Amino acid sequence: MSKIVVIGANHAGTACVNTILANYGADNEVVVFDQNSNISFLGCGIALWIGQQIAGSEGLFYSDKEQLEAAGATVHMRTVVESIDYGAKEVHVLQDGVRRTESYDRLILATGSSPIVPPIAGAELVEGTREFKASLDNVQYIKLYQNATEVIDKLQDDSIRRVAVVGAGYIGVELAEAFQRLGREVTLVDIAREPLEGYYDPEFGDMMSRTLADHGIRLALGRNVMAVEGRGRVERLVTDLDSFDVDMVVVAVGFRPNTELGAGVLELFDNGAFLVDRNQRTSQPDVYAIGDCATVHDNAAGAPNYIALATNAVRSGVVAAHNACGTGIESAGVQGSNGVRVYDLNMVSTGLTTAKAREFGYDPVATEFTDNQRPEFMLTDNHPVTIKIIFDRTSRVILGCQIASKEDVSMMIHTFSLAIQEKVTIDKLALLDIFFLPHFNKPYNYVTMAALSAPA
Ligand SMILES: Cc1cc2nc3c(=O)[nH]c(=O)nc-3n(C[C@H](O)[C@H](O)[C@H](O)COP(=O)(O)OP(=O)(O)OC[C@H]3O[C@@H](n4cnc5c(N)ncnc54)[C@H](O)[C@@H]3O)c2cc1C
Numbered sequence: 259m260s261k262i263v264v265i266g267a268n269h270a271g272t273a274c275v276n277t278i279l280a281n282y283g284a285d286n287e288v289v290v291f292d293q294n295s296n297i298s299f300l301g302c303g304i305a306l307w308i309g310q311q312i313a314g315s316e317g318l319f320y321s322d323k324e325q326l327e328a329a330g331a332t333v334h335m336r337t338v339v340e341s342i343d344y345g346a347k348e349v350h351v352l353q354d355g356v357r358r359t360e361s362y363d364r365l366i367l368a369t370g371s372s373p374i375v376p377p378i379a380g381a382e383l384v385e386g387t388r389e390f391k392a393s394l395d396n397v398q399y400i401k402l403y404q405n406a407t408e409v410i411d412k413l414q415d416d417s418i419r420r421v422a423v424v425g426a427g428y429i430g431v432e433l434a435e436a437f438q439r440l441g442r443e444v445t446l447v448d449i450a451r452e453p454l455e456g457y458y459d460p461e462f463g464d465m466m467s468r469t470l471a472d473h474g475i476r477l478a479l480g481r482n483v484m485a486v487e488g489r490g491r492v493e494r495l496v497t498d499l500d501s502f503d504v505d506m507v508v509v510a511v512g513f514r515p516n517t518e519l520g521a522g523v524l525e526l527f528d529n530g531a532f533l534v535d536r537n538q539r540t541s542q543p544d545v546y547a548i549g550d551c552a553t554v555h556d557n558a559a560g561a562p563n564y565i566a567l568a569t570n571a572v573r574s575g576v577v578a579a580h581n582a583c584g585t586g587i588e589s590a591g592v593q594g595s596n597g598v599r600v601y602d603l604n605m606v607s608t609g610l611t612t613a614k615a616r617e618f619g620y621d622p623v624a625t626e627f628t629d630n631q632r633p634e635f636m637l638t639d640n641h642p643v644t645i646k647i648i649f650d651r652t653s654r655v656i657l658g659c660q661i662a663s664k665e666d667v668s669m670m671i672h673t674f675s676l677a678i679q680e681k682v683t684i685d686k687l688a689l690l691d692i693f694f695l696p697h698f699n700k701p702y703n704y705v706t707m708a709a710l711s712a713p714a
């Protein structure tokens with residue numbers, strides 16, 4: 259019997275524990291530590307919950323301590339792993355005020371990520387809390403169930419009228435919509451010139467800007483946040499260009515990996531994530547890292563990268579579970595596929611934007627096409643779709659794809675995810691067998707047309 263210790267039992271940890279117990283439970287003892295009081299909270303539901311588009315938070319959990327224990331694990335909640343002795347193969351934990359040691363044969367680090375805290379007064383975290391509480395009241399971070407609950411409770415107070423959201427990334431645009439749905443005056447601030455700049459080219463970011471502005475959200479882009487000010491609670495957000503009177507500020511400027519437990523021992527990526535191979539192995543024997551605390555292999559970049567997504571967390575958990583139990587399987591790598599819906603605008607992307615393709619040393623060329631989803635004789639619910647495919651000038655291999663529409667175009671992006679993974683060229687895509695039925699699409703559909711019209 260070997261002992262596998264898992265630190266962190268959210269999406270990555272839970273996937274890993276369940277995979278170990280379902281496949282190798284008879285040969286392995288699994289001990290799990292998590293500092294939180296809940297696990298498996300789907301952060302993707304926070305904006306829907308705040309914006310009252312769902313009934314409540316009940317459906318946003320899919321596992322708990324009892325379920326993991328029923329499957330065979332020993333689970334310690336509200337237990338912080340304070341340090342690890344990699345030589346002695348021991349983790350040191352603090353549970354109910356008592357310090358103790360647990361040994362392991364194999365260790366899985368699934369410690370996830372924390373919100374990035376910008377270096378501005380008032381936004382710094384209160385020392386000693388693990389729930390991302392800012393020192394100035396009504397400056398909020400969004401990550402945990404507890405953070406969402408706090409914001410929802412505060413919004414019961416009607417005097418909180420003006421909300422600024424800092425960061426027009428995925429969390430920021432979704433929350434801007436949620437606060438506006440609640441009748442709040444919303445200002446969305448970003449250092450970049452377009453929302454979602456990390457995931458989309460500027461013309462797609464512009465579609466998002468117009469959708470937000472059409473719903474009354476004030477966009478304050480291309481600004482650096484300098485300060486949050488107030489007496490006791492936040493009253494003003496100051497940028498390098500202007501300032502806004504506010505009653506609440508939500509800061510969502512990205513995630514950073516939680517890797518303090520590897521300090522000085524484990525090899526790290528540029529942003530401090532645990533650098534792992536395609537078996538999720540770290541630089542220490544018998545130590546694996548999964549989810550938001552670790553790198554992924556980025557197929558589009560052809561290199562390790564940091565892409566914090568629940569989808570990657572779950573898959574890396576499955577890969578680590580098999581490898582830690584002796585079945586060698588490799589991650590297929592990822593393309594960073596993602597999607598967002600704000601009001602009636604759906605946007606999906608995978609792989610590299612034009613700017614990122616350049617950063618990774620490619621010579622990117624793009625082909626774009628806009629057309630109705632269905633033939634014009636289909637008179638109802640027939641909306642334009644815009645697609646942009648980015649490929650490398652020399653090899654013609656597809657590097658990225660972005661699609662936007664009022665139509666649900668979400669499933670189409672998976673074709674491009676696979677194309678990037680398998681290094682398909684734009685010319686091969688042009689002749690791909692794509693079915694036609696008026697209810698769904700056109701014979702000369704936007705994928706075929708974009709590929710056929712790709713520059714030589
Ligand atoms: C608002 C919001 C919306 C999102 N929407 C999406 C979406 O639509 N799609 C998508 O793919 N992703 C989305 N994400 C990202 C997704 O939630 C993360 O990628 C995912 O949570 C990563 O899972 P994880 O298990 O690796 O890490 P985490 O969720 O960060 O979990 C890490 C766990 O480790 C525990 N832990 C950390 N350190 C210690 C320690 N020292 N001792 C004990 N326990 C420890 C923590 O308590 C936590 O339970 C969203 C995130 C947020 C905040």
Ligand SMILES: NC(=O)C1=CN([C@@H]2O[C@H](COP(=O)(O)OP(=O)(O)OC[C@H]3O[C@@H](n4cnc5c(N)ncnc54)[C@H](O)[C@@H]3O)[C@@H](O)[C@H]2O)C=CC1
Nearest residue numbers: 425426427428429430448449450483510511512566596597
């Ligand atoms: N639909 C989805 O797939 C969702 C995914 N997520 C994931 O959760 C993670 C965290 O999300 P976000 O916090 O939204 O990060 P993000 O990386 O998506 O966006 C961060 C934004 O903050 C901006 N920014 C950075 N520093 C700034 C500063 N000092 N002042 C103003 N703006 C600044 C950036 O330009 C960027 O637009 C991401 O990995 C994201 O992919 C989150 C929500 C939904």
